[in-house]
Amino acid sequence: MKQFICPKEWTFAKERFTPDHMISLQNPGADVSELRPPWVAPENHYISFFYDADIPGHERAPTHENIRHLIDWLSPRCQPGSAAQFLIHCDAGLGRSTAVGYIAWSVFLGPGCEQEAFRAMIESSYESKLVPNSIIIGYADEILGRNGALRKPLTEWNSRVPWRRTFR
Numbered sequence: 001m002k003q004f005i006c007p008k009e010w011t012f013a014k015e016r017f018t019p020d021h022m023i024s025l026q027n028p029g030a031d032v033s034e035l036r037p038p039w040v041a042p043e044n045h046y047i048s049f050f051y052d053a054d055i056p057g058h059e060r061a062p063t064h065e066n067i068r069h070l071i072d073w074l075s076p077r078c079q080p081g082s083a084a085q086f087l088i089h090c091d092a093g094l095g096r097s098t099a100v101g102y103i104a105w106s107v108f109l110g111p112g113c114e115q116e117a118f119r120a121m122i123e124s125s126y127e128s129k130l131v132p133n134s135i136i137i138g139y140a141d142e143i144l145g146r147n148g149a150l151r152k153p154l155t156e157w158n159s160r161v162p163w164r165r166t167f168r
Contacts, residue, residue: 001078001108003086005101006126007093008035019087020044021077023070025096027051040087046073052095054133062096067139070100071107078107093127099136101125106140106150114146118153129163 004019008026021044024035028049036045048070051060077084086104090096101124105117122130132154141150 001082001084001086001104003088003101003104003124004126005088005093005097005121005124008089008091019085021084021086022046023074023086023088023097023100024048025050025088025090025100027091044077046070050096052090052133054095054131054135056135061135062133062139064139064143067136068143071103071140071143074100074104075107078104080108080110082108093125094129095131095133096136098125098130099132099134099140102132102137102150102154103140103144106144106146111144111146111149114149115153118157129161130157131163132157134158 018039020040022036022040024032024045024047026032026047026049028051030049032047035047036042048066050062050066053061055061088097088101088104098121102118102121105120106114109117109120121132134154137150137154141148144150
């Protein structure tokens with residue numbers, strides 16, 4: 001598996017590789033009619049609409065249902081041995097997309113490899129000041145039955161970087 005996590009304006013970029021799957025994480029009401037490049041089949045383009053709110057219970061925060069639906073789509077495509085190449089983007093390529101990239105690597109690498117999955121997400125990212133959305137990670141931890149293992153690398157990351165919101 002390969003992935004490139006980036007801002008929305010990089011969706012047609014081929015600098016790292018030509019992706020065959022794409023995940024678009026957009027604000028509700030965003031125009032997504034021209035997001036998918038022609039080399040990504042429509043069935044391999046997942047679009048979800050939610051804000052990058054990172055406060056539990058906030059009306060604009062992603063919901064458990066948003067993340068369950070995303071994981072249901074992502075899981076069969078990220079099984080060990082998968083050759084899928086993902087382009088994952090949100091508006092800035094910092095919060096929603098990095099959280100989803102981390103989830104994809106976690107599914108691909110399997111339970112017990114969360115630290116490695118977090119490092120792979122960092123290496124897959126275009127940006128450097130990453131702010132993975134903690135609500136998305138929290139829901140994924142629950143849905144995937146990781147019992148806090150997905151949260152741990154994010155908590156450690158947040159304690160080391162000065163630009164990050166705290167995990168809730």
